[in-house]
Structure formats: C-alpha cells, structure tokens
Amino acid sequence: MSKEKILVIGASGQIGVELTLALRKIYGNNNVVASDLREENSLLKGTGPYVSIDVMNKEMLHVQVIRQNITQIYLLAAILSATGEKNPTLAWNLNMQGLLNVLDIAREEKLHKVYWPSSIAVFGPTSPKVDCPQQTIIEPITVYGISKYAGEFWCNYYHQRWGVDIRSLRYPGLISYKSAPGGGTTDYAIEIFYEALENKKYTCFLSEDTYLPMMYMPDAIDATIQLMEAPAEKISIHTSYNLAGISFSPKEIAAAIQQHIPEFQISYQPDYRQTIANSWPQSIDDSIAKNDWGWKKEFDLERMTTDMLANLK
Numbered sequence: 249m250s251k252e253k254i255l256v257i258g259a260s261g262q263i264g265v266e267l268t269l270a271l272r273k274i275y276g277n278n279n280v281v282a283s284d285l286r287e288e289n290s291l292l293k294g295t296g297p298y299v300s301i302d303v304m305n306k307e308m309l310h311v312q313v314i315r316q317n318i319t320q321i322y323l324l325a326a327i328l329s330a331t332g333e334k335n336p337t338l339a340w341n342l343n344m345q346g347l348l349n350v351l352d353i354a355r356e357e358k359l360h361k362v363y364w365p366s367s368i369a370v371f372g373p374t375s376p377k378v379d380c381p382q383q384t385i386i387e388p389i390t391v392y393g394i395s396k397y398a399g400e401f402w403c404n405y406y407h408q409r410w411g412v413d414i415r416s417l418r419y420p421g422l423i424s425y426k427s428a429p430g431g432g433t434t435d436y437a438i439e440i441f442y443e444a445l446e447n448k449k450y451t452c453f454l455s456e457d458t459y460l461p462m463m464y465m466p467d468a469i470d471a472t473i474q475l476m477e478a479p480a481e482k483i484s485i486h487t488s489y490n491l492a493g494i495s496f497s498p499k500e501i502a503a504a505i506q507q508h509i510p511e512f513q514i515s516y517q518p519d520y521r522q523t524i525a526n527s528w529p530q531s532i533d534d535s536i537a538k539n540d541w542g543w544k545k546e547f548d549l550e551r552m553t554t555d556m557l558a559n560l561k
C-alpha cells in the first residue's frame with residue numbers, strides 16, 4: 249500500500265475534504281497530495297501536502313504527476329447540477345476537459361488507478377422512477393447529467409482501448425457536515441439541518457413529496473474506498489456503478505428532524521431546481537455493486553439525522 253502516491257483533484261470540495269482525510273489514514277499523510285483551484289480547506293491544513301492545481305491546465309497537471317511520483321488520481325473537480333444550469337458551457341468544459349486531461353495523463357504515465365465520480369443525474373425523465381436499474385433508458389436533461397453520461401463512456405473507452413484502470417460511482421445526493429456543498433439539487437438536505445438548529449424553520453426549494461436518492465457522506469467515502477480497493481477482476485462495470493443509500497422526501501427529513509427539534513417548521517417554495525429533481529429517479533437499484541464488491545450501506549434516515557444534529561450542535 250505504501251507504494252501508492254495519490255493525487256486528489258478538487259480536494260477542498262464537499263467530498264474532497266473527507267475523502268482526502270480518509271485516504272491519508274489508509275496510505276499515510278505524505279502519500280496523499282491534496283490539490284484544488286481554490287485555497288486549501290482549513291480541515292486539511294497540517295494533515296499533508298497541498299498543491300494548487302487547475303485541472304484544465306494539462307501541462308501543469310502533468311508536471312505535478314511526474315514530480316510527485318503520482319500512481320493514482322481521484323478527480324473530484326466538477327461543476328454540479330444546479331450551478332451547471334446557470335453556466336452550461338463552463339460546466340461542459342470543466343467536466344469534460346478535466347476528465348480527458350486526467351485520462352490522457354493516466355494513460356501516458358501508466359497510473360495504477362483513477363477514480364472519477366458520476367452521478368444519478370445521468371438519469372432523465374424517461375428513466376424508471378423506482379429502483380432505477382444500472383442499464384436502462386438514459387436521457388439526461390441537465391448539462392451536468394449530459395457531461396456525466398459522456399464522461400462514463402470516456403472512462404469505458406480508455407479502459408477498453410488502453411487498459412486504464414478507472415473506477416466510478418454514480419453518487420446520489422450527498423449529505424455531510426464537514427465541508428459545504430458545491431451547488432447541487434440535493435443541497436436542501438444539508439441546509440435544512442443548519443436552519444433547523446439556528447432558526448427552527450426552513451423554506452425548502454423542492455416540494456414536500458420530492459423523493460430523491462441520497463447518501464450520508466461516511467457511506468459515500470466507504471463505497472469509494474471499497475470500490476478502489478476491490479481486485480480488478482471484481483469490477484464488471486467500466487462506465488459507472490449505480491449506488492444507493494437512502495431515499496426520502498423533504499417532508500420525511502423534516503419529520504425526522506422534528507423527532508429531535510419538535511418546534512422545527514418547514515415550508516416549501518419550489519424553484520428551478522424542482523424541474524431538475526423531477527427528472528431524476530426516486531430510488532436506485534445498486535445490486536451490481538453489492539454483488540461485485542460487496543457494497544452495503546450503514547446509515548438510514550434516522551441514524552443520519554441523529555449523527556448530523558449531534559455533529560452540528
């Protein structure tokens with residue numbers, strides 16, 4: 249394990265901070281290099297090396313990979329669903345070119361492994377709503393979803409054609425308290441906790457019965473590390489694995505919070521994000537991840553709610 253040297257790109261983001269810290273525990277602090285376009289997240293400071301990298305600058309990225317003797321890359325830099333709808337060209341450029349830059353360098357430098365997350369946003373209004381399967385109709389309506397779906401096939405292409413070992417998960421909406429979310433449609437499920445504790449009320453930008461696939465961050469980190477540590481012969485999906493955690497609606501998460509804060513009130517004012525949410529499935533079938541590499545979630549809605557509130561207090 250100590251032979252691996254990992255570069256995390258987008259390490260100051262919602263997932264990057266926690267994933268970097270988890271990888272540092274496994275591989276050793278100095279063997280996990282954090283990088284981002286923005287400044288180092290305060291939770292990462294003093295825990296290991298940090299370099300400033302723009303994933304769009306391929307030459308600079310390539311130099312860092314060689315200079316730091318990198319053997320694995322985790323690429324987390326992206327523009328998420330809601331932000332992407334405000335600037336589609338920027339989202340497409342970053343999400344596609346960033347990935348292609350990493351894939352090319354992985355191929356040229358014969359990196360051992362690459363991790364790149366896709367999203368349930370690949371699914372569109374014509375996909376099945378309940379227990380959405382791995383292989384199904386996929387017609388995304390957001391630029392984010394389009395970029396993730398195209399990215400999945402680039403990953404598959406680099407694997408088939410050049411043998412690059414690139415692994416991927418279609419994350420659901422991720423809920424966490426350590427670092428702020430980056431502009432996704434599921435961000436309400438984080439904001440609601442802050443507002444419940446501070447103001448005892450929250451106005452949700454999705455309607456009360458909008459069920460979406462979600463996951464608590466510790467489960468997402470576990471799934472990522474389990475996938476990356478699975479023997480290569482166990483990996484049957486070279487696009488991106490469906491991954492399921494918890495499905496709930498704003499009304500249900502509000503009720504779970506009211507178990508702890510009885511006076512908490514929720515109201516609803518759906519905005520442009522409702523259209524995005526309506527296009528996604530309500531729940532995901534992740535049986536292939538379970539069968540291939542033994543994936544199993546730990547957190548249900550009640551356990552997650554208790555943990556979030558305890559950590560945010």
Ligand SMILES: NC(=O)c1ccc[n+]([C@@H]2O[C@H](COP(=O)([O-])OP(=O)(O)OC[C@H]3O[C@@H](n4cnc5c(N)ncnc54)[C@H](O)[C@@H]3O)[C@@H](O)[C@H]2O)c1
Pocket residue numbers: 257258259260261262263264283284285286301302303304323324325326327328342365366367368418419420421422423428429430431432434
């Ligand atoms: N958070 C979720 O709920 C969720 C769900 C599904 C998929 N994902 C995927 O997981 C990945 C990480 O998501 P996140 O929630 O941590 O996002 P985030 O927005 O919180 O973090 C992304 C990070 O990338 C950095 N970045 C942006 N442009 C960059 C560039 N040109 N070069 C280097 N760094 C750059 C940003 O500064 C930021 O710190 C993304 O690919 C996202 O699509 C996230």
